[in-house]
Amino acid sequence: MQQRRVTPFCTLHNYNNHILCKLRRKRTMDVGSQGRLSALKAAGSGADVRLLVAARCGIYMLLGGVMSCSRVLGDGAPFGMAMVACSGPGISGVFALTGAALGYLLGGGLEWGIRYIAAAVLVYTVSFVFHELEAYKSSFFMPTAAGLVMGLTGFLGSFSMSPGQLPAAAEIFLEVNLAFGGTYFFREALSGGLRETETAELRHSVSVMIMSACALMAFSRIVIFDTVSVGRFMALVLVMTSAMKGGMLTGAAVGTVLGLAMDVSSAGAPFYTMAYSFAGLLSGVFGKHGRVIFVLSFILAGALSVVCAWTAEVHINALFETFCASVVFMLLPGSLLNHVGLMLQHMERGSGESGLRRFAANRVRNLSEAYAGLFETVRRSVEEPGNDENVARIFDRAADEVCVRCKNKNRCWNAEYVDTLSAMNDATQAMVEHGSLDVSDLPGFFRDRCDKLPAFVSAVNAELRAQAYRKQLRIGLTENRSVAWGQYMDMADVLSRVADELGSLNGSDPLAERRLIRYLRSMDIDADASVYRDGGGRLHVTIESGRLTPLLREENYLEKLSAVVGARLCRSAAAAGEECSKLVLLEAEPLAVSVGIAAMKKKGEKVSGDKGTYFKTDAGVLCVILADGTGCGDEAAQDSAQVVAILEKFLRSGVDPAVAMKILNSVLLLRSGDSWGYATVDLMCVDLFTGETCFYKYGAAPSYVKSGKSIRRIKCETLAAGISMGAGIAPDTVRMRLRPGSTAVIATDGVIVDAEDEWLKQLLNKGFDDMKALARATLKEAESRYGVNDDMTVVTVRVEERA
Template identity: 45%
Template sequence: MAAKGKLKTRAARAREEMRQTGRLVLRAPALVRFAECVMRLLLGAVLAGAEIFGGYAPFGLGMVACSGSGLDGFCALLGACLGYLSFQGFVEGLRYAAAAILIFSVSFAFYDIRPYRRAWFMPAAAALMDAVTGFVYLSDRGWTAGNLIFFGTEVLLCGASAYFYRIAFSPWTGKREEEGLTLRQSVSLLILGGTLLITLSKITLFGDISVGRSAAALAVMVTAYKGGIGPGATVGVAAGIGMDLSAGGMPFYSMAYALSGVMAGVFHRQGRLAAALAYVLSNALAVLWTWNEGPNIPVLYEVFIASVLFLILPDALLRQVGALVAGQNARQDTRERAHNYVKARLEATAGAFRSLHEALRTAFGQTPPNDNDAATVFDRAASRVCKRCPLQSSCWQRDYVSTFNALNDALPAMLERGRGEGEDFPAYFANRCLKFPEFLAAANEEVSALLYRRQYRSRLRENRSAVCRQYGDLADVLGTAAAELGAELVPDPVRERRLRQYLAAQGTECLTAAYYDEAGHLRLELEGQGLAPLRKPESVDKLSAVLNVPLRPAEEDGRRDRLVLVEQEPLMAVAGVAARKKDGQTVSGDTGAWFKHDDGSLYVLLCDGMGSGPEAGQESGLAVRLLEQFLRAGVRPEAALKTLNSALALRGEETGGFTTVDLLRLDLFTGEAAVYKYGAAPTYVRKGKTVSRITGSALPAGLAGGDGAAPDVAKVRLEAGDWVLLVTDGVAGSDSDLWVRQRFAAFEGESPKDLTQALIDESAGHGGATDDRTALVLRLEKR
């Protein structure tokens, strides 16, 4: 074997050197190899003591499997055998020692074959040897479900630990990475450290204070302080899982260390003391939350010891940890910024739903209880009429059966008709009753009340269904946003490099990111000081020339240290609007708005509230405000409109009213447009001199909240030179809208504002003065 020949060669060389010189000189490489062998021996011994589920110890076998067939493997084998016999005792330890010997034998025997070099070979061999030796012991313990689960987990962990331990040692045994550890190597080191802490957790001071758990808390604290929330939570989970596996109980340490890692990461920029206090307080909360499971007071002492050690650690050591974490963060900077963009979309969606909640909460009150039992009709009538009748005891006690039968026979006809008549009751009952007319009138009142209650309950069930649909729409919206968050937003490293070079030449230092959003449009994000000059139009034009992409500033979020530039659309829309209130009114019931989204979509909204005046204006204004907030948040138009319709239907239960909705969405990159309508007046599209008319059959928003209450949708392709006219129903007036189409087609001017004003002025002669009137015109142009 190659390994055996190599060892013989080195031994012969050492004997010859000692014979010639009389002494053995250990050179630097030999000292390094000696240190590596000692490390393997110690790791094998320590990992052999890492027990999970009350007696299973696969990690020492993993160390033997990853160490190979040479001197490293032999030292790991020696350390693992000593560790298993020391920690497990002779009987249990012998089983693991035998498995370790078999694993080393497989490595030694198959060293020269090709499959040995595959990453899966030794992990699979280690798992197989562990399964073979453990089979006999499992038979002795009994084939219970619990034993099978724990044994299977041990076999899997044996192979997994061998795989990850090999990766953890690859920076020292393989080719070194100039740029630092890879993500796989970092994760593997976390796994190695976590399993080592399992053994260290057995070492206790002053009774129950664990050295391993104190070291785990210190590691989480240091990583969170230098790396922030993400690394702190990751190391917290890794260390917590190791401690929970050792304890064999509920995942307390995973929760406590992860929470503490997050909180220490939140305050990592406020200094060591703030991070340590956040960590200690978070652990204290975790202990209090699990108090019913038994107070875990030693955790508080362990965390206190770790925090003291953290405060006195030298800065040089912390800088080493910071360099390792920062190297990982730097490579993910652009991707994180891209994900932050989608995260902002999610937060905006949540804000829109909060506004919707406030709008509904103010409209709803407590629903009084009502009785829907038909049998109570005559009970309530009798309590009003028969209370002072001299025949009360005769009718309702002695002859109760005949009275009950008479009333029971009359009830179906009364419910079907909606009221009772004298012939509905048997003659023996009507002739005997001294107050029959009063009784019949009271029964009819109760029947009417019963039918109203049934109608109310039916509407209440419909409203509850609408609320359920609201939750379904919410799930769809957030699912879409989550899909966008998980989507691959493609970075553009070439343009990002050009951007950094341009900014460096201008003397501007800031963080930059260049990537494409979900629609495939370029998006630039700059964060830092001194960005004000870059907001000027001439500076944006220069950046567009440098990157060879037309750019424009995105909507400002109020931050001076942040600038977002998005790809400029090839099309632009010139808008004009004119409106006039109904004669005698001070407030119009029409409300409109238009805005452009960062993705290049232009939205135009026009709503007409029921009637005229302040109440109609309030309803249409609420619809426009909510719909605009949804659309700005990135909610798809049809989903936003359905949600708005259900919300207005619920709101109308208390406040009454409805509103028409006219929505135009225009993609300024492609010219694709869609018109959405809830009971709105026709929309007119002019191409050249030809005017087409878009109508719908859906009821206004708020009138129908059922499953079929979807808006009418019409799609159209627009080009430069096309015109779009949106109006409320007051513009056409009581006449046909033929004059509107003719006036729109004949307009020769270039100003949309002039066209809208002419339409509003002329509408008065067609009966439009009896309603609010609003007209909005768009003309599409090339930029």
């Protein structure tokens, strides 16, 4: 038994020395304690470290004593034991236990305090014995232990309760819960670890407020001149600070907590809960109007509370306490108020996201400028003129091949050089006109003098053909180079648009996000939600949660979500097939379209060489593509299908339609041999928010647009894609705005054969509402007029207001 009494104190002494050694080793400090021990890093000597440890122990002893003096409904005092439970098994726990024991003895005497002292000793023993277990690290281990110890001691002490006290079961239940909660929140309030999430910051702030309320309960028993309670006076100062720095909601919340603590401490009616919360709410409205107006509003709220409770109980002391607190509040320095207000401010989102977007936009824009500069550099080097067009070099090369072995070469090219040069000049014009050199093109004196005339003429013609081949090869090579380096500029255009979208003023909508999350939580749905606008200003909403079923079961959930975010929403077609844990919504377009398609393959062919598609991008733009491959049959169908697929991918990725068409033309120009044919391409893009419409054409047949009573014919002058040579040859582009009720007809050259189009205009004037019927009627009329000598495809589009 003697050994058992000595061992804890020896172990405690060793544990204390171990703590001091750890504090001296600065490099082994835990990152989680960096904020609390940063002062220890600055302390150089062991004496400084011991001084800080002594200060810490004094604080824990003081807190233990103060918490033990806090009363709950008369005689309950569980917070001293809770302070010991949260202090741990080290030297801090010993001093907290000492302070709590002294507080219980001095505050209520041995007979009353022995129960709580026993509970404090038991809970410290539990902490000391089990601190090396993994379960001890749980945030609920010591609160649970404190609750069990308090329940055990309360049960044993219930046999000595007087008849006038609360029922034993009610008091035990109350103290068990207060011990559990006090241990949990005190431990969180005293933790010095780095809090990395908004939830952790909020939990710490709430814990500090609860611990402060429990401490003020002890001071509320100290009354000056039988009128002013020190605890309630300090609580009023805290409520005023919270209301001024945190706003009306924070002031009301802090007033409710501190008022409830004062009411519990006094074991009276909930007057202070009502008075403090109302004063915090009312004065918080005037927090930005200066201290004088703020204090006056707080005093007025306190006076109204006293008047409202006048018939039940007179609280004249509350008026004196409010007045004294107001005077002291007016004298507090602004720096102190700012320091306290730091804990009360909401965690608002900063501009980090927009800053990152601007940073990425600058990076992309610099890359775009680099590609544009590369384009200019290559263009200047490639476009330098060559010197292979000089006809004289043809005669020089022929002479090097034939005349160099002739015995008369010195006479012809030295002694009589002028006559030879004159003969070559005389023959040049005829040679260029005929495309070859004939013996008769040379002067008579040269024919009589030249011993190897046939060989010379043959050599000249060979060189002439070689020059033509080189010219043709050079032209093709230059064109291919032009197309290749022209893609640098296309890439620069694409990157420039991406940079513009990243750097646009649009972005996240935090207010709509908060409203959406609040609505989802009202349905018990814990979800990650994002609300933002793209570069074009369209609203995007994404909701991710494992419990979206309650939301999707609502028949009108789209209307409800639209009312929450303030914009009409619709499901994203691209995300329609995704998992049920993710919901992607887009701002609904004010315009809608109906599309009709009719097609017929050439007579005798198994497949049509025409291919087309239509789709809507995430930006709310309807894209209609119609391609006609060169020729008919499988080869033409394959070419046109590849054209449509390439163009669709670029358009869906957000590339500008004109740039996408130029890239498509470059791809066809860079084909390998004859593996690719040419294709006429028709592209129609309709912005369903504004009605702005663009037609892009490469060698395509005319299109027709009926708006109101007028019909416009949209012609094309460029060649088909894959034939339009040169860097960056843009398609024919026509822009207009389509109003609701407008109709467009796009067709291949098998439907519109010549300039005769009155029949098509008459069909449009009939006012078809069904686009499929209009497409079939157009195809049928074209078949009756021109036969089925080519593949025929008709696409009709009508713009209407969304219902």
